[in-house]
Amino acid sequence: MxxxxxxxxxxxxxxxxxxxxxxxxxxxxxRVNFLLLRDRTGLAQAVLGKEDLAPLEGLQMExxxxxxxxxxxxxxxPLGLELHGVELKVLSPVADTLPFxxxxxxxxxxxxxxxxxxxVGQRHPRQQATLRIAAGIAAGFRQALHAEGFTEIxxxxxxxxxxxxxxxxxxxxxxxQPAYLAQSPQFYKQIMVxxxxxxxxxxxxxxxxxxxxxxxxxxxxxxxxxxGFIENHFTVMDCLTRVMRGILAYLAEHCVDELAMxxxxxxxxxxxxxxxxxxxxxxLVYRRExxxxxxxxxxxxEHERALGQWASEEFGSDFLFVTGYPMAKRxxxxxxxxxDPAYSNSFDLLFRGMELVTGGQRLHIYDDYxxxxxxxxxxxxxxxxxxxxxxxxxxxxxxxxxxLERFVAQLLQAQxxxxxxxxxxxxxxxxx
Amino acid sequence: MxxxxxxxxxxxxxxxxxxxxxxxxxxxxxRVNFLLLRDRTGLAQAVLGKEDLAPLEGLQMExxxxxxxxxxxxxxxPLGLELHGVELKVLSPVADTLPFxxxxxxxxxxxxxxxxxxxVGQRHPRQQATLRIAAGIAAGFRQALHAEGFTEIxxxxxxxxxxxxxxxxxxxxxxxQPAYLAQSPQFYKQIMVxxxxxxxxxxxxxxxxxxxxxxxxxxxxxxxxxxGFIENHFTVMDCLTRVMRGILAYLAEHCVDELAMxxxxxxxxxxxxxxxxxxxxxxLVYRRExxxxxxxxxxxxEHERALGQWASEEFGSDFLFVTGYPMAKRxxxxxxxxxDPAYSNSFDLLFRGMELVTGGQRLHIYDDYxxxxxxxxxxxxxxxxxxxxxxxxxxxxxxxxxxLERFVAQLLQAQxxxxxxxxxxxxxxxxx
Numbered sequence: 001m002x003x004x005x006x007x008x009x010x011x012x013x014x015x016x017x018x019x020x021x022x023x024x025x026x027x028x029x030x031r032v033n034f035l036l037l038r039d040r041t042g043l044a045q046a047v048l049g050k051e052d053l054a055p056l057e058g059l060q061m062e063x064x065x066x067x068x069x070x071x072x073x074x075x076x077x078p079l080g081l082e083l084h085g086v087e088l089k090v091l092s093p094v095a096d097t098l099p100f101x102x103x104x105x106x107x108x109x110x111x112x113x114x115x116x117x118x119x120v121g122q123r124h125p126r127q128q129a130t131l132r133i134a135a136g137i138a139a140g141f142r143q144a145l146h147a148e149g150f151t152e153i154x155x156x157x158x159x160x161x162x163x164x165x166x167x168x169x170x171x172x173x174x175x176x177q178p179a180y181l182a183q184s185p186q187f188y189k190q191i192m193v194x195x196x197x198x199x200x201x202x203x204x205x206x207x208x209x210x211x212x213x214x215x216x217x218x219x220x221x222x223x224x225x226x227x228g229f230i231e232n233h234f235t236v237m238d239c240l241t242r243v244m245r246g247i248l249a250y251l252a253e254h255c256v257d258e259l260a261m262x263x264x265x266x267x268x269x270x271x272x273x274x275x276x277x278x279x280x281x282x283x284l285v286y287r288r289e290x291x292x293x294x295x296x297x298x299x300x301x302e303h304e305r306a307l308g309q310w311a312s313e314e315f316g317s318d319f320l321f322v323t324g325y326p327m328a329k330r331x332x333x334x335x336x337x338x339x340d341p342a343y344s345n346s347f348d349l350l351f352r353g354m355e356l357v358t359g360g361q362r363l364h365i366y367d368d369y370x371x372x373x374x375x376x377x378x379x380x381x382x383x384x385x386x387x388x389x390x391x392x393x394x395x396x397x398x399x400x401x402x403x404l405e406r407f408v409a410q411l412l413q414a415q416x417x418x419x420x421x422x423x424x425x426x427x428x429x430x431x432x
Numbered sequence: 433m434x435x436x437x438x439x440x441x442x443x444x445x446x447x448x449x450x451x452x453x454x455x456x457x458x459x460x461x462x463r464v465n466f467l468l469l470r471d472r473t474g475l476a477q478a479v480l481g482k483e484d485l486a487p488l489e490g491l492q493m494e495x496x497x498x499x500x501x502x503x504x505x506x507x508x509x510p511l512g513l514e515l516h517g518v519e520l521k522v523l524s525p526v527a528d529t530l531p532f533x534x535x536x537x538x539x540x541x542x543x544x545x546x547x548x549x550x551x552v553g554q555r556h557p558r559q560q561a562t563l564r565i566a567a568g569i570a571a572g573f574r575q576a577l578h579a580e581g582f583t584e585i586x587x588x589x590x591x592x593x594x595x596x597x598x599x600x601x602x603x604x605x606x607x608x609q610p611a612y613l614a615q616s617p618q619f620y621k622q623i624m625v626x627x628x629x630x631x632x633x634x635x636x637x638x639x640x641x642x643x644x645x646x647x648x649x650x651x652x653x654x655x656x657x658x659x660g661f662i663e664n665h666f667t668v669m670d671c672l673t674r675v676m677r678g679i680l681a682y683l684a685e686h687c688v689d690e691l692a693m694x695x696x697x698x699x700x701x702x703x704x705x706x707x708x709x710x711x712x713x714x715x716l717v718y719r720r721e722x723x724x725x726x727x728x729x730x731x732x733x734e735h736e737r738a739l740g741q742w743a744s745e746e747f748g749s750d751f752l753f754v755t756g757y758p759m760a761k762r763x764x765x766x767x768x769x770x771x772d773p774a775y776s777n778s779f780d781l782l783f784r785g786m787e788l789v790t791g792g793q794r795l796h797i798y799d800d801y802x803x804x805x806x807x808x809x810x811x812x813x814x815x816x817x818x819x820x821x822x823x824x825x826x827x828x829x830x831x832x833x834x835x836l837e838r839f840v841a842q843l844l845q846a847q848x849x850x851x852x853x854x855x856x857x858x859x860x861x862x863x864x
Contacts, residue, residue: 003661005581020661022825040581040629062825092796094825119623119821128627135584139574149437149472152567154653154836156855157589157636158602158613160862170590172604172613175642179862181590181604181613188855191551191864195560197472203635204589210607221586229435229452364524385864389551393454393494393526404586423588423620430592430611432623432817 001068007041009081012071019044019083020091022123023063025103026056035086036078036103037067038125042257045074046083055090061103062123064092111416118423119432129258130420133251134221134408136258138202140250141223141402144243150225151196155188157181157204161382170208181206184401186333187386189226190362193397194389197228202404212427214416215354215406219425226399232335233345233361236398237275237321240349240357244319245269262412267318267351274311275321278343281307297329301354308353323347325360332376333369335361335398345398351410359400366390433500439473441513444503451476451515452523454555455495457535458488467518468510468535469499470557474689477506478515487522493535494555496524543848550855551864561690562852565683566653566840568690570634572682573655573834576675582657583628587620589613589636593814600641613638616833618765619818621658622794625829626821632657634836644859646848647786647838651857655839658831664767665777665793668830669707669753672781672789676751677701694844699750699783706743707753710775713739729761733786740785755779764808765801767793767830777830783842791832798822 001018009017021039033053035046046067056063069083099117100109102124107114114121121127142152159182162169170181182188185201192199205222225243230236248266251259259266276284281303282294289306293299299307299322311320324343327336335345346360363369369387373380380387408420418424423432433450441449453471465485467478478499488495501515531549532541534556539546546553553559574584591614594601602613614620616637624631637654657675662668680698683691691698708716713735714726721738725731731739731754743752756775759768767777778792795801801819805812812819841852850856855864 020827040583064825064827091827092825094823096823098824116817117820119818120626120824122624122627131585131627132583134586138584138586142571151472151564152570153563154566154570154636154854156651156857158638158651158857158862170604170606172602174602174857174862175640175859177862192554194552195554195563204586206590208607219588219590385548386551388549388864391526391528392530392552393496393524395452395496395523422586425588425590425606427607430590430606430609432820 003066005039005041006037006044006079009044009071009079013073013081014071016068016070016085017083018066018068020066021064023056023059023061023065023094025061026053028053035067035088037065038123043078044081044083045077045079046086046088048086048088052086052088055088058095059090060094060097061101062098062120063090063094065089066091111418115418115424115429122422126262129255129261130408130412130414131422132258133255133262133264133411134404134420134422136251136255137247137404137407138221138223139254140247141243142200142202143250144246145198145200145225147246148198148239148242150198150200150227151192153185153189153192153196153199153201154203155182155185155192155201157206161386168207168209170206183207184222185224186331187383189224189399190333190394190397191386191389193226193228193399194392194394197395198226200225210427214418215409217405217417217421217424217426220406220421221404223402223404224399225401226397228395228397230361230396230398232396233323233347233359233398236359236361236400237273237323237347237349240359240400241269241273244273244349264412267411269319270315270317273319273321273349274315274317275323275347276307278322278324278326281322284310297326299348299355304350304355305353308350311350312352318352320350321347322350330360332372332378333362335363349400351407354406354410356407356410357400357402359398361396361398364390364394364396435498437471437473438469438476438511441476441503441511445505445513446503448500448502448517449515450498450500452498453496455488455491455493455497455526457493458485460485467499467520469497470555475510476513476515477509477511478518478520480518480520484518484520487520490527491522492526492529493533494530494552495522495526497521498523543850547850547856547861554854558694561687561693562840562844562846563854564690565687565694565696565843566836566852566854568683568687569679569836569839570653570655571686572679573675574632574634575682576678577630577632577657579678580630580671580674582630582632582659583624585617585621585624585628585631585633586635587614587617587624587633589638593818600639602638602640615639616654617656618763619815621656621831622765622826622829623818623821625658625660626824626826629660629827630658642859646850647841649837649849649853649856649858652838652853653836655834655836656831657833658829660827660829662793662828662830664828665755665779665791665830668791668793668832669705669755669779669781672791672832673701673705676705676781696844699843701751702747702749705751705753705781706747706749707755707779708739710754710756710758713754716742729758731780731787736782736787737785740782743782744784750784752782753779754782762792764804764810765794767795781832783839786838786842788839788842789832789834791830793828793830796822796826796828 024038025036069086074082349357456470457468501518781789
């Protein structure tokens with residue numbers, strides 16, 4: 001008999017069906033027992049007599065089962081349905097006790113224990129929902145950019161030169177030559193603006209920064225976009241605003257159950273996302289919080305929190321653009337503000353008071369790269385092959401990058417990014 | 433004035449419009465001159481008087497321009513339209529001569545010269561079409577799998593243990609520990625069958641094999657899928673058949689112009705793809721071609737060509753499954769054929785006589801992994817964290833992997849895979 005899944009049960013009331021999945025829970029009541037079967041669409045309840053349980057003797061939760069039974073309405077059961085007259089077959093027995101329970105509403109494991117056993121722990125319904133939301137963000141990102149005429153690209157991850165600085169890249173032996181893992185597809189996506197004008201990539205990036213924080217890991221998924229024929233960074237911010245709206249709309253449509261399970265209130269993007277110029281942001285933090293960081297080249301997390309609070313109170317917005325970060329803190333390919341060249345045509349997008357997206361306008365004239373590199377004391381020698389495209393006609397362009405796992409973590413208000421990362425890589429963890 | 437692109441010209445006949453793009457060609461006829469502007473949607477022709485060309489003095493092809501003009505019907509022009517009364521503004525001047533011409537129907541550069549300058553060479557309309565077809569295959573793959581209930585996953589590329597064999601992996605320094613680049617998401621996608629039943633990933637894979645052939649590179653994009661609750665590898669082949677059909681339908685719908693430009697005849701997938709059992713395939717090659725490779729553990733490229741020819745003649749099919757490859761040549765996690773255990777529940781999908789997809793059923797019981805590893809003389813010690821999931825209930829499962837660039841190359845009948853790879857990585861090439 002063809003297998004059906006839990007979400008299809010309601011189409012088969014009164015019929016005999018076959019299901020398959022994992023033994024999620026078993027309430028032994030004696031004469032009548034309630035078995036919960038978990039499949040990719042949810043939970044289904046089966047009612048078994050004492051003697052029906054014989055094949056499960058000595059077996060543990062997560063045993064893989066095939067069940068046949070008749071679908072009967074039962075208001076107290078999940079989905080309001082349950083299986084009666086059940087035949088049960090063990091497909092894959094589980095003899096060992098699980099490292100932690102998967103059938104409680106919340107995982108009881110600590111983060112390190114969870115991560116040690118994440119190959120099993122990710123089966124927990126809340127973790128499933130988390131990972132499905134990540135997949136939904138990626139799908140929403142692609143859908144929004146397709147609608148804007150962007151083309152998907154796949155750029156190499158093994159590179160001959162570090163994009164930004166040599167200190168924070170993983171080094172590799174490439175057939176006897178030194179090579180590196182790409183920190184970002186930055187130069188490649190710029191190059192591809194020369195080909196397709198508007199490009200995006202969803203792929204891994206690698207950062208060898210030896211920090212141990214709750215919001216960094218050393219490998220993550222980056223949602224990258226780059227576009228040509230812009231006026232300045234505000235053109236990019238407009239595009240990002242539409243993309244953010246598209247991602248949230250995608251989640252609202254496709255991840256209803258996941259958002260409900262995790263009690264996530266989806267953020268909203270209004271007509272426009274408010275923005276504030278970097279020096280004004282520092283002034284504001286000083287006035288509101290008394291924290292004087294005026295003249296500092298970057299915002300600290302506490303400044304971002306204060307700004308997020310302000311955006312929420314002042315505009316009812318979960319999002320806030322901070323524009324014009326000082327050139328001193330931005331990479332050398334960043335386009336300066338033509339009217340205030342110590343500042344840049346760049347931005348960060350804060351989401352609920354934390355940096356979620358970084359972007360800006362880039363240099364697009366070869367000679368400007370040479371001048372900027374000289375000023376930064378950088379040699380362009382390792383980048384010649386990449387920079388060639390700027391000799392051959394590049395339009396004004398810019399782009400942005402969203403950290404996927406960070407987006408999920410902030411949406412879910414996870415205490416640690418690692419709860420929103422499939423199999424995190426950090427200073428201490430390279431497995432599983 | 434808001435910029436329009438070439439594909440929108442026909443909506444603006446008689447109006448004044450602004451366009452922007454690259455100087456693709458300029459035919460200087462004296463009094464009347466024809467300029468071709470290239471943007472992301474195609475070519476548009478503008479007619480300019482001699483004096484209108486002044487801003488282009490000393491500039492080369494690929495100069496980035498903004499043009500304003502009135503849209504006029506002109507049957508001889510591309511799109512049947514051209515711009516008159518043109519004002520021209522240079523956005524990014526090009527002073528250097530291009531390494532090769534981009535405005536001829538075919539690229540004249542040799543492959544090595546092309547690859548040295550691929551950052552510019554990929555702008556050629558044929559290369560653009562090639563890369564758009566690659567993007568279309570990836571999009572079609574995702575769409576087909578979504579329709580089948582698969583969930584997208586993003587697995588780590590830095591791993592503690594090589595999946596299959598230590599000799600062909602890139603080694604990495606991970607904060608002082610040895611680590612490797614993932615050859616495939618194999619174990620991870622299997623683990624994730626325990627979470628979502630059906631999963632897919634589109635991502636880079638890394639192979640340190642030091643070969644120099646026209647059909648291998650050392651980094652490529654792998655379209656990976658894995659599914660649970662299968663009967664055997666035939667369940668996987670059925671799914672792959674639908675996915676192939678879905679990809680080709682996606683291309684037929686979304687890449688019409690690209691396929692026409694490259695004169696690609698799209699392959700067709702009928703009701704089912706024919707299949708042949710490995711030993712029978714060897715017999716057939718012997719009977720048809722007189723090549724006696726019976727008893728050999730694998731098929732050579734000439735065998736695959738002969739089988740492709742046979743499938744074409746016998747079934748009118750571009751595709752052929754070869755099933756049951758000898759266990760000796762398949763990785764240790766492959767599920768043996770229960771009735772003929774020297775052979776495996778695996779398959780290759782040949783496309784026009786060349787291997788395009790590899791797949792099969794995997795072991796799903798922990799003890800079977802232990803036995804298989806012992807038989808293969810392998811230690812499971814480095815894999816313990818991955819294999820834990822098999823102790824905790826894994827359904828019968830299998831999957832497949834499609835090499836994206838190879839698929840494009842075979843569809844286009846490219847002489848070398850590198851023509852279908854954005855920025856290839858091989859023994860000799862790590863740039864751009």
